[in-house]
Ligand code: ADP
């Protein structure tokens with residue numbers, strides 16, 4: 001048992017999860033747009049065996065990273081190799097590897113991981129090279145392993161991000177062939193938690209202090 005625990009801990013370390021989050025601490029009631037049954041089913045990790053993908057879409061602070069981390073942890077516990085990265089960091093690593101002539105090795109390593117989690121897709125704009133390299137990662141993983149992508153951009157905006165309608169179409173084709181989409185739109189959990197904080201209280205005060213004159217539209221601050 002001890003040995004098994006150490007193996008799992010090793011896998012979690014290798015996965016570079018930027019924090020340990022689980023579904024035990026996730027409040028599903030806070031995000032009604034999220035299909036709880038689907039998430040709990042995904043937590044069993046059978047999609048990893050089927051090499052299927054997951055896309056979590058929604059505005060900031062709705063728990064996308066939390067869910068991705070919890071799914072990553074579950075996969076580690078089930079014995080799968082996991083790697084967690086952000087889109088920006090992945091692109092940086094790919095560009096660096098290309099410059100140092102070790103791109104093939106990195107691509108091979110990335111393709112071998114059973115579950116690759118790419119957080120914050122669309123958070124920073126991609127260079128044409130970055131988009132191309134990222135696209136190659138998706139292509140090389142297609143039907144070989146599972147990928148989780150989180151993004152606060154709706155699909156309509158992905159073309160802009162990838163810089164080519166054709167490439168976006170191909171990417172979405174690959175990603176969405178066998179995919180579970182988690183819709184996570186709602187109030188930011190982070191903001192809700194901090195409404196008691198001074199900054200939030202001040203923001204509320206500021207709002208309350210602005211008085212709009214109904215005739216002139218002039219704003220005065222009380
Ligand atoms: P996102 O990645 O969508 O911007 P995060 O996953 O980073 O959001 O969530 C922000 C913070 O709020 C994290 O600390 C996360 O653990 C917490 N959080 C978000 N949603 C929930 C939830 N439904 N239940 C418990 N904690 C949550």
Ligand code: MG
Nearest residue numbers: 064065119120
């Ligand atoms: Mg996040």
